[in-house]
Amino acid sequence: MAVPDEDADEEEVATCLSEAVQADFESLFGCRFTLDEKGEMMPEAGHRLPKDERALLEVIRPYWTHAVRNARYFAMLGGEYRKLESEKYIHEQHIVDNKRQNLVKKACVSIVTGIVPYIDRIINEVHKLLTLGYLERPEVKQEKYRYIDELATRINEYNEILALWIKMRQGTLSLNIETFSLMELFDILAKGRKAFDTKRQTLDMQPTDACVKADKALTLFMINTLMENARKYTPEGGHIEVKAVETDSYVEISVTDNGRGLSPDDVERIVHEKVYDPASIGLHGTDADEELRRNKGSGFGLMNCKGIIEKYRKTNELFRVCLFSVESRQGEGSRFYFRLPRGVRKTVGVLLCLLAMGVGSSCNRSSAPASGGGGLASYYDEHLERADAYADSVYFANVYREHGRALAYADSAIRYLNLHFTEHVPRSAPLMTLYGTGDAAEIAWWSEHFDTDYYVILDIRNEVAVAALALKDWDTYHYNNTAYAYLYKLLSRDASLEAYCTEMEHSSGNTTVSIILCIALLLVFLAGYYLLYFRHRMLYRFNLEQLLRVNRILLRVSMRNLDGGTDADWRLAWKALLHEAFDEMNDLLPLQTWGVGLRREETRRTETVFWPALPAYGELTRWVDECISAQSNVFSEDGCLGCFPLLVEEDGEQQCPGVFVVQSVRRLRAEEVLLLELMARYVSILLVNNTIRVRQTFRDLELVRDDKARAYREETILHVQNLVLDNCLSTIKHETLYYPNRIKQIADRLLAGLPHTEEKEQVKAMEELVGYYKGVFTLLTSCAVRQLDAVTFRRQAVDVEVLTGSAVKYVKRRNKKSSFTLALQVESAAVRVTGDKVLLSFLLENLLEAAYACPEEGTLELKVEPDGDFVRFSLTDRRQSLPSTVLNELFYPDLKRMKGPDGQLTGTEYLVCKQIIREHDEFTGLRGCRINAEPAVGGGFTVWFTVPKAGKGRAGEAVSR
Structure with a gap:
């Protein structure tokens, strides 16, 4: 019996099967069949089957039922597969959009970082005026003033390009607003409990059934940022609580710790100042040690959280309830919290399942028994406490790459573990050593059900293996790595499996006995019926059932x-x-x-x-x-x-x-x-x-x-980064726009001529202003640059035909929206390149989009050819000829060239192309990727770029920074 394809819906299964077997049914019974309400086979109305044929039909029905059930099952699986495929496709399309927006943000960041050299030059020129006596030399100082004025003008041009670009891109980046349960995020964050356990901190994730209406990825980012801050500023043994309080209009999510706390000035700076020096937060008025200063983060996390809340508030009236604030007292701890709109709960069952998962995932190391003996009471004495302290020292020594000291701490920890053992086991027994041969002593302790802290031993063996590996002490590494692996398996062993198997064996035995008894009774009944009634008719039925039973x-x-x-x-x-x-x-x-x-x-x-x-x-x-x-x-x-x-x-x-x-x-x-x-x-x-x-x-x-989960994770990373970069660029645009204009005003006054005393005061004022400008600009720029560390560059081998085909499709789509028509002539070699398929397609689309800026019909020529270890793409536009001076500056910001008569920004496509080539030059594993523009032979100009040929570098991988 044929089973329908998996693409068939469940409702169509019975119909498909009935059509497949109608002919065979008619040849056996002389009639067609219909399906009743339960889907059972029934002869068509008006046709009565003989008794033998009815018996045959009863034999066939179980196979029909099995076929229908099996087909419906595969149809259900096919539906689930199609659903997952569609969700995966949606995530991948979001990745393409987010990756393209990410490249635009990177190009903007490149413009921002390009301002830094001009600020440094102004600082240098002002320094020369004040320290080298140039103020006493009229000709030299006038030249310096003009140079400072030119630098300030150049910075203003960069700022205006950035402002116009940000304004032009407004609305392209949106929040993914959805209603979701906070418990889903709490469950994810609870998996990072190990980081808190290493500092002996207690993490309390309060269960909640609250739902919020917000961007899920950004909410996870904000809670994780506040938890990381609490972990850093809370000393060992501290308590950190994460909870959500639900009201009628909003849900307040808070992270509370009993750490060092913040001063009132720090709280005021965080809550009300948009730009501040994060390096000074948490250090004023406290006995902050050197370790806190070393472990202190950049401080941009809180700035980003504030920026996200502000973006929410500007989105819709619903988000007016959004708030970010801090409550703190020095020496008592801090409470960071933010508010999001309350969402409507969709299903109760899903929330109950999530709560159950949250309870299961919240079990930390302290809830596990200290030994495998089962039922022995765990306890800590002075030796175990010291061993635990030395174990933490081993970990931090490895963190600071002091591996020799790590082995010394490990030896001290082992000594206290041995003292604990000898105090409770007076007889002679093996003791732990830092290295040796054979089985480790703790394995024998486990076999004898000795009660000690095996998790501390596990940490020590792991960290000693790390230190020995760094020191290339292979004997010590192999001994400790083997002991760690063996002990880890013992601690992870499921002791309930044997009892479960025994129970299943008893159940299987009872089932077998029951089946045998039932079959025996059935055979006795059939034998009596066969001997006493209608033997000649039963003979036929027996032969039939003998074949199919x-x-x-x-x-x-x-x-x-x-x-x-x-x-x-x-x-x-x-x-x-x-x-x-x-x-x-x-x-x-x-x-x-x-x-x-x-x-x-x-x-x-x-x-x-x-x-x-x-x-x-x-x-x-x-x-x-x-x-x-x-x-x-x-x-x-x-x-x-x-x-x-x-x-x-x-x-x-x-x-x-x-x-x-x-x-x-x-x-x-x-x-x-x-x-x-x-x-x-x-x-x-x-x-x-x-x-x-x-x-x-x-x-x-x-x-x-798995592919869907990977795509969702990549989409989330890019989405969060794009929103944070958008917030950073907007802050840079608004907070630094004043300073270059003020510097230019001072330079203009100095050029106009001032008395010597006032001139010197103005130069000193300029020195102070440009120094403050450099500090603020560096602070905000570093926040944006740090976001680029988590970008995923998917390196793969790409057929050139795929890229050129994508370019041809883009031209066809673009011609439908344009008042004129362009043709694309492609001459391509059969080669493959190494790079990111999405970015390479985006690069060609940007070059083609730049060509549409010239409103004339014509033909563009795209040529692809090998060039050594690289593949060279050349796009020639013969409709317009540009001088070499313009072509040389095509991939650099230039306000005169890029600002149109209507105030719109043009030519940004070339900056994006330059950023894409920079990415490929860094991540494809083969330096030498270039992009340039030059006059074309026969008129027009050519933009060419090179990317590595497939097989060169490290193709076929996905890298991340």
Whole structure:
């Protein structure tokens, strides 16, 4: 019976199957059939079946039910697969959009960093005026004033380009607003509990059923930022609490700690000042030690949190409730909190599941028993406390790369662990050592159920292995690494597995007894009925059921055991099936054992499973392989064992995915061989539909689910970074616009001429102003530059035909929106390049978009050719000729060239292209990627760029910084 394709809906399954078997049903019964409300086969109205045909119909119905159920199951899996594929596609499209926006942000950051040299030059010129006596030399100082004025003008041009570009891109970056449960984020953040455990801090994630309406990725970013700040500023043994309080209009998420606290000035600066020096936060008025100063972060996290809240407030009236604030007292701790609009809860069941997961994930190291003895009370004495302290010292020594000191601390920790052991075990026993041979002493302690802190030992062995690896002390590394791996397995062992297996054995035994009793009673009843009533009619029915009874049992059992939808070990499932059907089969044929074999194409081996035991034939493996390869029956020399191929038809070809093996207590007869061949046909259907297809389907589902999760993670990273960069660039634009104008005003006054005393005061004022400008600008720029560390560059080998095809499609789409038409002539070599496919397509689209700035019809020429280890792309536009001076500055910011008559910014496409080439030059593993513009032979100009040829550098990987 054919199973519909997985693309069929569940409602169409019964209809598809009925159309497939109508002809066969009509040839058997002389009529067509219909389906009742339950989907059962019924003869068409007005046709009455004889008793024998009704019996045959009852035999066929279980197979029909199995086929419908199996087809609906695969249709359901197909629907889930299509859903995951569509979600993955949406995430990938978001990645493409976010990656393109990210490149534009990077180009803006490049303009910002390009201002820094001009500020340094102004500082240098002012320094020369004040220290080298240039103020006393009129000709020199006038030249310096003019140079400072030119530098300030250049900075203003850069600022205006940045402002126009940001204004032009407004609205392209939006928040992904959705309603979600905060418990989902709390569960994710609870997985980072280990970082708090290393500082002996208690992390308390309060369960909540609150829902908020916000951007999920940004909310996770904000909570994680506040938790990291609390961890850094809270000393060892501190307490950190994360909770959400729900009101009618908003949900307040807070992170509270009992750490050092902040001064009132610091709180005022964080809450009300948009720009401040984060390096000074938390250090004023406290006894801050050097370790705190070293571990202190950049401080931009809080700035970004404030910026995100401000972006929320500007989005919609719903977000007017958004707030970011701080409550803190020195020496008592701090409470950082923010408010988001309250969301509407969709389902209660999902929240309950999430809460259960949160409770399970919140179990930390302290809840685990200290030893594997089970039931022994854990306790800490002075030796264990000192050992634990030295274990922390080992960790921090490794962090600061003082690996020799780490080994010394580890030796001291081992000494206290041995003292603890000798105090509680007076007899002679092995003691721990830093290095040695054989099994570590703690393994023997575990075997003897000695109660000690095995987690401290685990940390010590791990950190000693790290230190020894850094020092290249291989003997110490191998000894400690082996001890760590062994002890980790012991601590992770599940002690309840043995009791569970014993319970399952008892349950299986009871089931077997019940089945045997039921079958025995059924046989007695059938024998009496057969002997007393209608023997001549029962003979026909017995012959019919003799052929199909075992197959019916196999189908019934398979619907219960193999159709569960899991990709578990197929051996266990088939052993249960063979076990349950063995008694019925033994009634028809005196069996000794039977089983099936499945051919693994990836390993070229056949895996077999038998019940109740493996046949006692040394050549069994050869017979099985011969049966599969020849696709014919193979028998043993004594004729007691037969191998029958499991044949299925797929894509018009007959294939043999497995083998059906039967061993009888006597030689197989001809009629028994015919029966077994018929059974093999049904077993092949079960093997393909219930094992091979199910396993392959679940493997495909798992792969697409992993791809979807990867795409979602990458999309989230890019989305958060783009919003943070947008916030940083807006802050730079608003907070630094005043200073270059003020510097230019002072320079203009100095050029106009001032008395000597006033002139010197103005130069000093300029020195103070430009110094403050440099500090603010460096602070804000570093915040933006730090966001570039988490960008993912997906390096892969890309066919040039794919890129040129994408360019041709873009020109066709662009011509539909334009008042004139451009043609693209492509001349491409059959080569592959190494790079990011999305960015390379974006690069070509930007070059083509720049060509549309000239409103004339014509033909663009795109040529791709190998150039040594690189591939050279050349785009020639013969409609316009540009002088070399313009072409040389095409990829640099220039306000005169880029600002149009209507005040709009043009030519930004070339800056984006330059940024893309810079990315490829850094991440493809082969330096030398370039982009340039030059006059074309025969008129016009050519923009060319080079990227590495596939096979050069490190293609085929995904890198991240």
